[in-house]
Amino acid sequence: MIRFLWILTVLFFLSTETVAHAQTDEIRFDRDIRPLLSNNCFHCHGPDDENREAELRLDIEEEAKSSAIVPGKPNESELYARLISDDPDLKMPPANSNKELTPEQIKLFKKWIEQGAKWKKHWSFTAPKQSPLPKVKANHWARNSIDYFILHRLEKEKLKPAKEADRRTLIRRLSFDLTGLPPKLDEVNAFVNDKSANAYEKLIDRLLKSPRYGERMAVNWLDAARYGDTSVYHADGFREMWAWRDRVVDSYNENLPFNQFSIEQLAGDMLPAPTIKQQIAAGFNRNNGTTDEGGLIPEEYRVEYAVDRVKTTATVWMGLTMECCQCHEHKYDPISQEDYYRFFAFFNVSADEGKQSRERNSSPLVKIADPEKEKQLPGVQSQIAELQNKKDIHSKSVDVALEKWILQSEKQIRKQKPVPKDISLHFPLNKGKDKSVVNSAHPEQKGEVRGKVDWVKARFGQGLKLDGKAYVHLGDVANYERTDSFSYGGWVWVDPKASGALLARMDDGNKNRGYDILINGDGKISVHLINEWPKNAIKVITKKGIKAHQWNHIFAVYDGSSKAKGVQVYVNGEFWECATEKDGLTKSIKTDKSLRIGSRNPGSRLKGQVDDIQVYSRNLNHEEVQAIAEKNPLDSVLAIESKKRTDDQKKHIREFYLENEDAGYQELAKKYNALKSKEEELLKPLTTVMIMSDQKKPRDTFVLARGSYDSPTEKKVQPGTPPVLPPMTKGFPANRLGMAQWLFQDNHPLTARVAVNRYWQMLFGAGFVSTPEDFGSQGEFPTHPELLDWLAVDFRKSGWDVKKMIKQIVMSATYRQSSQISKELFEIDPENKLLARGARFRLQSEFIRDNALALGNLLVNKKGGPGVKTYQPPGLWKEVGLGGKPLFVQDHGEKLYRRSLYTYWKRSAPPPNMQIFDAPTREKCSVRRPRTNTPLQALVVLNDVQFVEASRNFAQRIISDGGKNKKDRAIYAFELATSRKPTNVELNVILEVLEHARKRYLNDPKAAKKLISIGESQGTVKLDAAEHATWTVVANMILNLDETLTRE
């Protein structure tokens, strides 16, 4: 019975909150009635006409009052009759809806109708207005405007605000809230002892100026922007967006106004003559997950990316659940499916594709120069100019020697053996610039370059550099049978271990039918003639290999005998002996696949340079091959009478002479080339950032039936904003940039409210609207609507000044309250909605780790750069990775101690010590983190290497700096972690644990050594192992204190 009474008491306390409004006189439609209608009725009587029952709409005043509601007369109102009906067929909401109204809620409806059923547009769709400050009794308490609103509500509820927190609590609270880091002891003491009237304000100004402020603010923005270092879908491979993240940090530190910041995040690429910073900022909407899956249908994912961008943009700036109308009309908010696709159209014209890279970045992207390298560049470039000059001078000084050499060479030509004339295919690869190459023996025959190639200076003038993926498609030529005799080959230049086909007409997919000449990884040359590999084929392979990094002429001659001994291989005109590996060809080698330079079909792609490819329809003899191989590259030019040579030809001769015959010039050229390589290296960007960019020719947008990428309807839409919100200002472009500007129009009802609400949430643990992601009909009604609106307007009027807004909030008396909770107050307001006390909540994951690093003096305050891979248990990536890859390779040195903001974020397996403390995976936008309290969290701070190492470094600091006796040290340790001195009781507990630990480690020095060896950092001072281990246990205990983990 006693228990029963107790339940009743608590029930009473709980119900005061929920039904408080029923007892006050005026029913507010937006606060009291609309949420009930929305949650219980709109599904069938709301904006979506597909589901609408009985043609009744309750989301529009006129329609509701034309049939279901008679203002002033609940008993004549069908709505009320249905709510109180006993007839299951009439009763609303119907049983199968799983919805039910409480008697108190039904009473609210009655009272509201009695009072005239006053209607109001949903609060958040009307532009905010600043109401005058409310009148309060205890106005001496109020420090700024915020406090009038808070106090007014408290006085109405007959509550008093809490006393101001002490200075130690305040500095710790502010330091974590504004920089995410604990205050230092001297900062605490300075603040405690600062007698000046504006001590508090000075503290705030100092913290807002700290570069740590930008990092702290960025942490929250990264959740909203779904930032990560990997691509999310399928392989979840590496990508590089950290320069975008660093730009966010800088923007906060520069206090870029929120409107400018936002426009750059959403459309920095579209600003007139955008700066590199603005372009980088436009990476915001490229942080979405992308896929590389082999079997994907690219269009499906391209649409998915646009859907994600709509969702993220609407959530972050407007608190709208626009994604609800991808497939159908919004069930609760007045946004139609067509409205959705008009908004979607802003993103449907993005230039990035459905299939993106498995590793690294996909275009469009912006390259970011490396400032360190940029510094070196001018020096290198001036050296290049200097050498070029020297080369030019040298070049002009060789006339006499050149003339002599030309005469000699001309004589030599006359002695040379003639090259065979009956060539079938000859690709000198000289004229190529883009994709087409010509058979100079039959100029009507052309080949085509497939893939990306570089045209480079080669053996004879120009040649082709192949990257191991590209090749040259020559078409249906040289289609020889095994009974034909033919000869083929050309010049090749490869790196050591490079392999691939120089020339082949071979079908890999049909048991390798065809023929080829192939460079093996060891430099050996093999020739295949195949009907069906390995059963019916010839294969010979040279016994030695060619030299890398020089031009080699490789050539195969076949006599049509279908025997291995009928195949001969020549290298640089020399006959090379071969081993026979297969010698059983009895069937056709003809294939319908084409002849290719640099590839079989489709495999064996060559990486290297090629030049002067030739094919003859007979078997050449040794001398003929020699003639081809030994041919002087200048032969054709030298054969021309000297007077008839063109300027180009003369230039060609001079260059050849300088490069091959003039040692002085060669020396200069070597230096010059080395510098050019260095320049190329210096010009490589430090990093790239994927950015938003629209297609040159924008694609049309159609409403997609049921939101499905493959079901476009015929309804074509133009980009635009939802009509429930104010129209775009005339003159704004109907694109992403215009949309971003529209968000900051004076009459936009959502943007400022949504932003201010998030700042409030950051500083009080919850926003006025406790659903920061939903300001729509189904979102929570604000706890302090007038204050939210007052701040929203103030924010806009301030020029969207973020630091000013944050300063204003933390300057308030409301913020400064102590977070002590009395039992009575807790029972009245467990969630602290009324703010009759300060907020007290556990630190977010990043700050828990940063705090431990700071206390251990380990924290490296270095800004920016690629994500760092800090300690994590082994195997986490392997367990989930595609084919077990990639493997996690931990970083070392200072990278282990950077702020957690910089931790490498793999989104399919986020850092576990962050995720356990409620960090989201960042696969999707999130603007609110849950705050749970679990045993796994305890295990992290107790046992994770990162925290044990921090404990041992904390211990070292305690011993070195905390004074000589254990009491002083214990006080020092406690104060570092909590910014206050321990009570005697607390001190005694610490000392008790200390003595236990000391006893343990004095008896077991080995255990002590083990404990103080955890982690990679080196101790800075030599300490007694037992003493160090003892204090490590105490330090670890202090890191685990609720107070250490909490901002209060």
Next chain:
Amino acid sequence: MNPIEEYNIQLTRREMLSTSRTCLGAAALASLLGSSSVSNGANKETLKLRGALGKPHFPAKAKRVIYLFMAGGPSHIDMFDYKPILKEIHGKELPESIRGGQRLTGMTSEQKSFPWVAPMFKFKKFGERGTWMNADLLPNISAIADDITIIRTMNTEAINHDPAITYINTGTQQLGRPSFGSWLSYGLGSPTEDLPAYVTMISVGSNPGQALYSRLWGSGFLPSRHQGVQFRSAGDPVLYLSNPDGLDRPLRRKMLDGLAKLNSEKFAQMGDPEIKARIAQYEMAFRMQTSVPELMDLSAESKSTHEMYGPQAKKKGSFASNCMLARRMAERGVPFIQLFHRGWDQHGSLPKNLRINCESVDQPVAALIKDLKQRGMLEDTVVIFGGEFGRTIYSQGKLTKDNHGRDHHGRCFSTWVAGGGFKAGFDYGETDDFCYNIVKDPVHISDLNATILHCLGIDHERFTVKHQGLDWRLTGVDGAKVVKDLIT
């Protein structure tokens, strides 16, 4: 009385008695009275948590689920959906009329030839009903044919791994939604004192193959305490479980005693019930440090049990070892245990790799069913064996005498279920002669999820969480239905 209901009622009494004199009482009662707001996570003194549902919607047949997830898309054709006619059509071209304009993945949409492939294995009829199964690869599973129900008409819209595996595990292809296990943790709570409500384990078959993602056992928009806790074979079985080297358990106890005193002091100063919850979580962590290693220690299992699960069970991290662990967890009351077994994505070399995969699962899975049965636990444990989709009847890549591959196929695939209220020795659904389209009784992946929830006493339509203004369900809004014919 229903066991979950019973434990909830007991728990309610205990909570009231133990906490009624503190502020925590109010929070506890708030949640007890049906406040299911996600943000309002009330804190308890053990891992034991009441679920948001309070009590099941109707009497439950099952208390727990063991989900054996074969990641990559096991070939239904080569395991459970055999027809003798396949032999006759082997090597012939799949006509367009049967494909019916189906979406093909980008891997075979360019393929010119689609030759039919009959399984390159021996099939026989098993069990009283004479159901076809692969006699070469499944000698043990086929022997328990009378204990299992084969659903041959599972289907999904997804055709690629990432979306498909996300879909079946979270009820949607969209990211950010809670996984099946976390839904149950949220809804039914955790009945165990010192183990989590949702445990996952990963093992590898023929090769690691396709990727997994923490979202597959993640909590989506539910509080993160509901996410699956991964138990691991290497290192700590639960992340960060063991004390650091050089800090032993007695000293840890002393330290935690000190910590608890300091935190109690803080509670006295501040009055924040969250502090009391924190004290409890540290105690819980301390208990887990012994309960988890005890659970993971298979040496306590009898010789005959080891023989039943096979030699692989001795190898840490093997699927067999995980099966034995699953049974131990089930015994200790863990309500949702999910084993991911990787490497079922046979685009090529199917005959070889399918054999390797089956060798790694056949004996342990059959052992698990027998083991549960002989301990009287099969009747209240749902066991599911299946993947995210099936594979195509046509060959991907070259069909040779003894080798071929198969691409992804979502239109039909086979999953089998046992125990926990499902029928035994039963087959459900029919596919056409080519294992390509469903002829009769389709079971969408959401239908199966709805049916499993039903076995647990949950009406999937009433099991909702409000998020972003909408009432979300595990089974979505596309009319998922409980397949009554599958249950007793």
